[in-house]
Amino acid sequence: MTIKLYHCKGARSVRPLWTLEEMGIPYELESMKFPPRFYREGYLDINPLGTVPTMVDGDLTMTESAGICQYLVDCHGPSDIGLTPKDKDYGLYLNWLHRSDATLTFPQTIVLRYTVLEPEERRLKQAVDDYTQWFFSRLKSVEQATGEREYLCAGRFTIADIAVGYALYLADTLGFRGGFKPNTEAYYKRLSERPAFQRAISL
Numbered sequence: 001m002t003i004k005l006y007h008c009k010g011a012r013s014v015r016p017l018w019t020l021e022e023m024g025i026p027y028e029l030e031s032m033k034f035p036p037r038f039y040r041e042g043y044l045d046i047n048p049l050g051t052v053p054t055m056v057d058g059d060l061t062m063t064e065s066a067g068i069c070q071y072l073v074d075c076h077g078p079s080d081i082g083l084t085p086k087d088k089d090y091g092l093y094l095n096w097l098h099r100s101d102a103t104l105t106f107p108q109t110i111v112l113r114y115t116v117l118e119p120e121e122r123r124l125k126q127a128v129d130d131y132t133q134w135f136f137s138r139l140k141s142v143e144q145a146t147g148e149r150e151y152l153c154a155g156r157f158t159i160a161d162i163a164v165g166y167a168l169y170l171a172d173t174l175g176f177r178g179g180f181k182p183n184t185e186a187y188y189k190r191l192s193e194r195p196a197f198q199r200a201i202s203l
Contacts, residue, residue, distance in 0.1 A: 003027040003076075006046065006054040007203070008034040010173060012065040012105065013053030014200050015166045019069045019159055021196035023079050029203060065166070066097045069159040081158050089153035093160050096152050100163035103138045107131040108170050115174075135171065136179055142168075146187040157194075165191040169201070 007013040007029055020027050033039040037050030047054040047063055055062045062068045073082025083093045110131040114124045142164060145152055152160045168188040171177060180188065191197060
């Protein structure tokens, strides 16, 4: 059966979509208006959380973007964009995969909520300011890591770069790119020039 990915343009579903494009795996894409729990009839039956992404592969349904990326390289590989426990940088790779969402994307979702998604009367400038600062404070880890290497681990492009690259893409869409330090800017430029990334953000 073909993998099916439920996607909203610009959402976390960019991560697995980018991974699928890098790997060249056949898939079916359903693009939806955000938030799909309001606009896509029956979506809560597919994913009771109402979040994106949702990936269906046979009888498996997954909803966590970085987890889907890891599943794809582990179960639909082998792929040189994935690492295994035998690789020296495996621990570093896992750390970046989890940091991408828990540390880098999370504060941006708070900013997005209180600048765009909430009605005007519910928007909170203090929350926006605090979580913007949170993001830039945590982004120092990317600036440091990319000072002497092109990619985050193993000396090559991996899904760790996809996961963190999406966090940088989201920051770009929120108008934060002007605050990127030189190493981060150069790293994001390398990632955003990849053909698979360009396809993923255009779909």
